[in-house]
Amino acid sequence: MKKILIVQPSIPKYRVPFFNYLSKKYNVVIYSNKTDFLGVVSQKYCGNVVWGNGFLSFKNKILWHKGLPIFSMLNKNTIVVVNGNPRVLNYMLLLLLCKMKGIKTIWWGHGWSAGSCGILSSIRIKMMEIANCILVYTDYEKTKINKKKCFALNNGLNSSEIVNAINDSDFRHDFCAQTRMVFVGRLTKKSNLEFLINAMKYLPENIKLSVIGDGVLKETFINLADELKVSDRIVWHGAIYDEKLIASVMLKSDVFVYPGSVGLSLIHAYNYGLPSIIHNNREMHMPEYAAFIEGYNGLGYDEMDTDSFCRAVLSYSRLSNNEKRKLRDNAFNTVKTDYNIESMVLRFEDAINFIS
Structure with a gap:
């Protein structure tokens, strides 16, 4: 050996x-x-x-x-x-x-x-x-x-652990009138969550956001959401390490968003069948960005461009359920065959x- x-x-x-x-x-x-x-x-x-x-x-x-x-x-x-x-x-x-x-x-x-x-x-x-x-x-x-x-x-990632968490959950994903975005990551400058919170004020009321993660900027971000009067559309879950608890949030979400330098959290999202909305400046992402394919398992937008981001979110929200399911299937397939x-x-x- x-x-x-x-x-x-x-x-x-x-x-x-x-x-x-x-x-x-x-x-x-x-x-x-x-x-x-x-x-x-x-x-x-x-x-x-x-x-x-x-x-x-x-x-x-x-x-x-x-x-x-x-x-x-x-x-x-x-x-x-x-x-x-x-x-x-x-x-x-x-x-x-x-x-x-x-x-x-x-x-x-x-x-x-x-x-x-x-x-x-x-x-x-x-x-x-x-x-x-x-x-x-x-x-x-x-x-x-x-x-x-x-x-x-x-x-x-260890896909089998995530599959077990999904199978053990009492909840099964389904689409509804809302578009439920989820962010997963540390609440630091790298996440650029401030951009996402600012963009929320330009998106319709039926666009919601769940945030999984903690960090030094958490209170700053919460205060910003209060100031912009979008806090009623954001749920702050804090840091979660138990995969079964993570599953309880991810299975009630439709799309993964990460406005900063995305890394392994993208792969995590794909394991839950969540297509992604991330900016398309490859040089400002971590290597795992390579798993993203525009139009196949997610939608891209111009970095730091609020209008471009909102268009991407609205484009996703206006898809038919069958089109959304296709993106979900593609996200699953990305990590089934590789990653x-x-x-x-x-x-x-x-x-x-x-x-x-």
Whole structure:
């Protein structure tokens, strides 16, 4: 059984099923932290984990994974999978040392992230070249990088958990006179929820919004909704981590909206058959935007253009129920055929086999 060392800042909930699958096929050791530099808290994982001591931060730009035992990891009988964040200095040091020692490595991370450009983006592309294999989040990134040693996971979720939550629910989705939008994500600047709340005042009364998530800007957003007199059309659910409780909201929604830089929450929505309304500036989205296909599983609009957004919402609301069901079916099919854990594991195996 091949031994694979995986270096990650944290073990978020959505990664646990993926690591569990990998552990059935490989001898996996994960080097991580109980909380990463973004405040993401690691979830309970029954596999082999070597916990670090958090991160040192230099002016919030350069980072160091404390307690990462680099030199004990330098073994030619292992494959080292390094998180591809060039801001974490000892991740890049580990990559270089492995190269010098002839240890096979995989760079795992974004080909780019929302708004990434300039020197950091250039460094990322250069550092990727050191690894024996590059593993990015989506096929779109793979195509852009255009190298034989580049593979794509098509970042996904544990669809079976969501299917179980849907099946266990007492509620079944159906359309009604209202158009019920739902937003899922952290209430931060990245979400750009302020734009959505402002747009609500230009939409008809039968357009409603549910918000799943919490964050530093929650009170600011609630106050804005009060000022604009749209608070009676918005339900604030707060952060929800229980998939069955999430299902109770998603199954009473018709369409997913995200006015900021959308990421994995798009895949989450598609697992519930929710088509999306998101802006069409690819460079300002996370890699998971690649799952969006205009007119197939959602509708796009011009970024930060309220009129364009409202037209998209109204276009959706005026569709016949059969047309809406077609979008729902397409959303389901997007994650049924790809963007799921089983597919990710097979793609990861392809990368391992490439360098073995």
